[in-house]
Amino acid sequence: NGKAIYLGNNSRIVGLHVLNNQFDTTTTVINGNIIRNFNISSSRTVPSFTGISAETGSFIIGLDAGNKVGSLVNDSSIVINYTGSAANAFITGIRYESNDFCNVQNNEIGSFNLSGSLAVNTNITAISGRANKMILRKNTIGSGTGRLQSNTVSGGINGIMIILSFNPNAKYTCIQNTIQHLYNNNTGATATLDGITTISGPANDDGIENKIWNNQISELHATKAGASDGSVKGISLETSANNSTSSSGRHIIRGNQINELTTKSNGDTTVVIGISNSCPYYGEMNIDTNTIRHLRSAGRSEDALFHAAVQGISMLAPNNAPVNITGNRIYYLESTATVPTYVVGVNCLHNSDSSILSLTRNHIYYLENAQAGGGVVAGMILNGIRDSGSYSLTNNMIVLKPANAIVYGIYNMFAAGQLKFHFNTITVGGTANGNNVSAAFYRSFFSKSKVISSGNIFYNTRKGGSGKHYAVINDNGAPGWTGSDFNNFYSSNPATIFLWGASDLSYPAYRDSSRQDSCSKSQDVDFTDITYVNVHLQQTANNKSLIAAPVFGITTDFDGDIRHSTPGMGADEIEVPSQISPSVTTTDPTVICKDDSVTLISSVTSGIQWYRNDTAIAGATMGIYHAKQSGSYYVIFREGCTLAISDSVRVTVKPVPPSPTMFTEGPVSFCEGESELLQTYYLFQALQWFRNDTAIAGANDKN
Numbered sequence: 161n162g163k164a165i166y167l168g169n170n171s172r173i174v175g176l177h178v179l180n181n182q183f184d185t186t187t188t189v190i191n192g193n194i195i196r197n198f199n200i201s202s203s204r205t206v207p208s209f210t211g212i213s214a215e216t217g218s219f220i221i222g223l224d225a226g227n228k229v230g231s232l233v234n235d236s237s238i239v240i241n242y243t244g245s246a247a248n249a250f251i252t253g254i255r256y257e258s259n260d261f262c263n264v265q266n267n268e269i270g271s272f273n274l275s276g277s278l279a280v281n282t283n284i285t286a287i288s289g290r291a292n293k294m295i296l297r298k299n300t301i302g303s304g305t306g307r308l309q310s311n312t313v314s315g316g317i318n319g320i321m322i323i324l325s326f327n328p329n330a331k332y333t334c335i336q337n338t339i340q341h342l343y344n345n346n347t348g349a350t351a352t353l354d355g356i357t358t359i360s361g362p363a364n365d366d367g368i369e370n371k372i373w374n375n376q377i378s379e380l381h382a383t384k385a386g387a388s389d390g391s392v393k394g395i396s397l398e399t400s401a402n403n404s405t406s407s408s409g410r411h412i413i414r415g416n417q418i419n420e421l422t423t424k425s426n427g428d429t430t431v432v433i434g435i436s437n438s439c440p441y442y443g444e445m446n447i448d449t450n451t452i453r454h455l456r457s458a459g460r461s462e463d464a465l466f467h468a469a470v471q472g473i474s475m476l477a478p479n480n481a482p483v484n485i486t487g488n489r490i491y492y493l494e495s496t497a498t499v500p501t502y503v504v505g506v507n508c509l510h511n512s513d514s515s516i517l518s519l520t521r522n523h524i525y526y527l528e529n530a531q532a533g534g535g536v537v538a539g540m541i542l543n544g545i546r547d548s549g550s551y552s553l554t555n556n557m558i559v560l561k562p563a564n565a566i567v568y569g570i571y572n573m574f575a576a577g578q579l580k581f582h583f584n585t586i587t588v589g590g591t592a593n594g595n596n597v598s599a600a601f602y603r604s605f606f607s608k609s610k611v612i613s614s615g616n617i618f619y620n621t622r623k624g625g626s627g628k629h630y631a632v633i634n635d636n637g638a639p640g641w642t643g644s645d646f647n648n649f650y651s652s653n654p655a656t657i658f659l660w661g662a663s664d665l666s667y668p669a670y671r672d673s674s675r676q677d678s679c680s681k682s683q684d685v686d687f688t689d690i691t692y693v694n695v696h697l698q699q700t701a702n703n704k705s706l707i708a709a710p711v712f713g714i715t716t717d718f719d720g721d722i723r724h725s726t727p728g729m730g731a732d733e734i735e736v737p738s739q740i741s742p743s744v745t746t747t748d749p750t751v752i753c754k755d756d757s758v759t760l761i762s763s764v765t766s767g768i769q770w771y772r773n774d775t776a777i778a779g780a781t782m783g784i785y786h787a788k789q790s791g792s793y794y795v796i797f798r799e800g801c802t803l804a805i806s807d808s809v810r811v812t813v814k815p816v817p818p819s820p821t822m823f824t825e826g827p828v829s830f831c832e833g834e835s836e837l838l839q840t841y842y843l844f845q846a847l848q849w850f851r852n853d854t855a856i857a858g859a860n861d862k863n
Contacts, residue, residue, distance in 0.1 A: 173200065174210045175229070187218040187356075193227045197241045207249040209240055211269070218260040222299070226266030229253040232306035234271050237773040242276030242312070249282045253301075256289035264289075264717045265297040267362075270306025270341075280348065282315035284308055286339070290385070291321040294332040302341040302379075313348035314387075319377070324360040324370075331409075332358070335373045342388070344382045351387035351425060353380045355394045360441045368409035375416045381432075382423035385458065390425020392432045394418035394452070399439040399477075405475075409798075410444040424533040426497065433471045434490070440477040447473060448486040449532030456494045462501060464536065464573060465509065469501035470494065474526070478511040478545060485519045491526045492587065500534035503527045505558070505563075507541045509550035513577040513659045518552045521718050521731075525693040527560070529565040534596070538568045539586065544576025544609065552580045554730045555718045559693040561590030567598040567622065568633075576609040582711050583615040585695045585718075585730040587687075592625035597633070599659070605635035612643040615708035617730040619685060628656045628831065637661035644676040646709040646801075648729050650684060656680055679801035681706060681729075685834035694730040703728070707736045710796060710805030712774045740764060742806040751812045757786040758811050760793055768795040787811045820847075839863050 175195035178188055195211040211229030214221060221227065230238035230253065240251060253269035256262045269286040276282065286301040287310060301319045302308050309316055319339035324330045334356060344351040355377035358370070372395055382390035395413060418434045434452030437445065454474045461467035466476060473489035476484060485506060493502045505524035510517040519540065529535035539558035542551050558569045569586035573577060586600040600618035603609065621627040634641060637660055649667055651657050658665040665673065667682035683705065686698040696719075697703050706729040715723055716732035726738035742764040750758055762768055765783030769776050771792040787793050787809075793810040807848040819839045830836060840847075840862050848857035 168186070170490060172208050172210065174213050175525045176211070177213045178219075179215045184217050187220060189220045189222045189223065190214060190227065191220070192225045194233055195227070195229045196234075196237045196326045196701070198237075201241045201243060202246070208252075208413055210255050212239070212254045216257045216260070217258060219262045220258055221254060221256060221262065221264045222267040224266060225264060226299075227254070227269045230246065230271040230306065230406045232268050232270040232300065232303040235269035235305055235307060236273055237306070237775075240275070240280075242279040244278060246276055246279040247281055249279065251282070251284045251649050252288055254288075258291035258292065260291065261293040261295075262289060262291040263295045263696045264299060265295070266368070266413045267299045267321045269299070269301045270303050270308065270623055272308045273309040273311070274309070274779055279312040280314045281350075282310060282312045283318070284310055284315075285318040285321050288318070288323070289769070290330065292330050293328070294322060295324070295335055296332070296334045300461050301335045301337070301339045302314060304341055307341045307343050309343040309345060310351075314350045316350060316352040317342045317344050318357050319355045320357070322356070322358045322360060327370060331368045331370055333371045333373070334375065334594075335371065336375065338376045339822050340376070341379045342381070345384055347384045347386045351382045351384055351390040353382055354396045355393045356382060357396045357398060359398050363601040370411050372413045373415055377416065379418045381423045382425050385424045385426050387425040388427040388429070389702050390423040390427060390430045390459070392421045392423045393436050394433070395435045396433070397437040397439045399441060409442060411442050412525050413447045413514045414449055418448045418450065419453045421454070421554070424458050426458045426460050428465055431461065431467055431469060431471065432457040432459070433474045436471070436474040438477050440479045442479055443481050444811065445475070445481065445483045447475070448488065448800040450744045451489045453490070454492045456496060456642070458496045458727040459501065460499045463595070464502045465507075465539065468504045468507055468541075469497055470503045471507045472504070473506045475517070476507065476509045478509050478549065480512040481513055481852065482515040483510065483517040485517075485522065487521045488523075490522065490524045494528040494530070495535060496530050497535075500536070500537065501529065502536045503529045504541050505539045508551070509543045509545070510576065511545040513548055513550045516550050516552050518554070519556060520553075521555045523557045525560070528562045535565045536568065540569075541571045541573055542576060542579065543572075543574040545574075547577060547608070549576040550578040550580075551576060552582075553584055554582045554714060555716075556584045556586075556730045557695050558586045559690065559695055560588050560624070563590060564593050564596065566596045567592075568602040569600040569618070570602070572609055572837070573605045574604075575607040577672065578610040578612065580669065581613040581616050582714055583613070583708065583717065583727070583729070583731055585619070585691060585732065587617070587619040587695055588629070589621045589690065591623055592627055592629070593629045596625055597627040597629065598622045601628040601631070601635040602633040602643060603636060608636055608640045609639045610642055610769060614644070614711060615684060615727065615729050616647050617648045617706070620649070622828055623652065628659070629653065630659050631657050633659040633841070635659075635661070641674060641676060645679050646707070646729065647677060647704055647801075648680055648681045648683060648685065649677070654682070674793045676745045679709075695730075697728065697730060697734045701732050703734060704736050706730065707802065709803040710793065712805070725806065738804055740797055740804055742768065742795050742804055744794055744806045744809050746809060750810060751814065753814055754816050755788075757788045758807060760785045761788055762795045762806065764795065764797050767799050768797050770795055779821070785860055789813060837863060
């Protein structure tokens with residue numbers, strides 16, 4: 161306790177330091193300690209402060225009571241003032257470095273106040289470290305009266321930093337932590353903030369599963385306009401320098417609440433992002449059921465790709481691996497810049513056609529861009545690399561109606577391999593000014609992505625300004641637009657349903673020229689309450705005409721409700737007229753041997769097509785089909801623009817077992833009354849010994 165002027169030359173001040181012998185296999189518990197009331201003033205160049213430091217061996221830092229570094233109720237518990245030209249100082253609440261495991265839980269860290277009018281590259285981190293296995297759970301960092309704040313020239317603040325780059329097989333679980341009230345008041349080159357940061361290198365173990373679950377991250381603020389880079393990120397997955405090896409491992413970012421992230425920095429590289437991945441080292445990436453809201457940026461970047469000013473989710477580190485972005489809620493994102501910038505709900509860059517980037521059941525709304533002279537608001541931006549990178553979008557709801565800006569519900573900027581859209585509801589509304597255009601879906605001049613679209617609602621009622629408002633803009637005209645039908649394309653102006661190449665087209669003109677969407681619609685939709693972004697469908701006579709085609713594998717809607725055999729359009733399923741509901745049955749066993757078959761019977765005998773998995777079976781249009789391969793079999797009935805799908809029957813063909821080998825260790829010729837033991841290595845249960853062509857009763861063992 162107390163206040164002191166520090167005149168020493170030590171580069172590190174530590175409240176509690178635990179250093180174990182590297183051969184010690186016991187677990188050290190650090191619990192119930194209070195490190196607070198440090199008031200340090202230094203003219204030296206590099207003194208750093210650490211509340212608790214744990215090195216070498218296994219650690220549990222915090223049990224039920226936990227440790228307290230600083231205070232959550234006192235705004236000046238750890239005060240460090242650099243009176244000289246300090247540089248590269250690190251202020252850390254808890255720091256660990258373990259060659260085994262480290263469990264950090266139930267700790268409280270708050271009230272750090274760092275200042276220095278000449279200090280540069282200073283960094284505050286509440287919890288930081290590396291270990292082979294890390295669990296960070298239920299720690300509380302910062303509070304309304306216990307802020308972590310920096311008042312120097314430049315530097316950053318991190319709530320939790322997890323370092324993986326020095327161990328390719330390290331793994332972590334970061335769960336139920338609260339990170340709040342971090343304030344970077346720096347005025348110089350950098351004033352960055354990150355709630356949770358991971359720094360990764362290539363992983364060697366396919367079984368690694370890293371989790372960031374159910375954390376609360378709020379009130380992260382960069383407060384000075386003069387900072388060149390005042391970027392703020394809720395969760396950031398980054399890579400260490402000079403790593404180029406391919407990677408594996410599964411990452412799950414789930415159930416996090418991220419809100420009130422703001423920056424007043426007007427720097428050209430300043431961004432605010434809820435969840436950011438710039439690390440290509442993953443075997444699978446899952447970002448699901450997160451809530452991201454109230455993000456605001458004054459950053460002046462006009463870059464749509466890597467430095468979009470505000471992004472809910474940024475997935476810009478492509479890898480040949482599956483990515484699933486599912487069930488996220490993203491709203492109240494805003495750019496306050498005075499130059500044209502981009503505000504994006506989900507921003508993606510993908511380069512794999514074998515591993516799909518899937519966006520499912522996401523809800524994006526209330527995105528704003530104050531710039532009237534060309535700023536862009538986009539629900540999703542989808543980009544490929546050199547015509548590669550395939551996407552699947554299913555059951556998403558996007559509702560955009562900002563003032564002024566250019567608006568795109570979905571924006572395909574650079575050519576990807578393939579875009580599959582199924583059962584999405586994309587709406588654009590509000591009032592524009594100037595010559596700002598809008599579209600529910602925009603495929604740019606630079607893209608020739610193959611588009612497959614079915615069951616979607618592309619809806620635009622935007623008004624005002626001299627710019628036009630479309631359901632779809634396809635700057636490249638027809639190339640790549642290969643599979644579109646059973647959609648609803650609507651614009652308030654029937655003459656501008658499409659911008660196709662350079663031509664405004666009505667729906668009939670588009671349909672005739674493209675030879676697509678013969679069973680699609682162009683009609684208004686009765687939403688539950690689009691004013692308040694509820695684009696569920698009312699069960700009205702008007703909506704019942706929005707009949708879609710069934711898609712194999714898509715059995716539920718945005719809310720998880722079951723889709724009918726003849727589904728409706730859009731993300732929300734309603735009951736539409738269905739004249740027929742086919743079914744597939746069999747009386748045969750569905751697990752068979754090679755060369756056997758299962759007789760499948762359709763309840764409908766005409767107008768049907770048999771499918772195996774997602775592929776039509778050539779010539780299979782009769783009421784009976786004999787299945788000889790493993791797979792899911794079903795029928796689709798079609799009569800004009802009426803389609804219906806049956807439930808599927810799963811057939812499994814058992815592999816042919818290897819031929820058994822028989823041997824004996826003795827002679828095969830012997831006298832009557834003698835015997836010889838015959839054996840086999842064959843270990844399958846279905847084993848039967850034979851003499852000549854006759855089964856030997858009870859001879860079913862390997863001897």
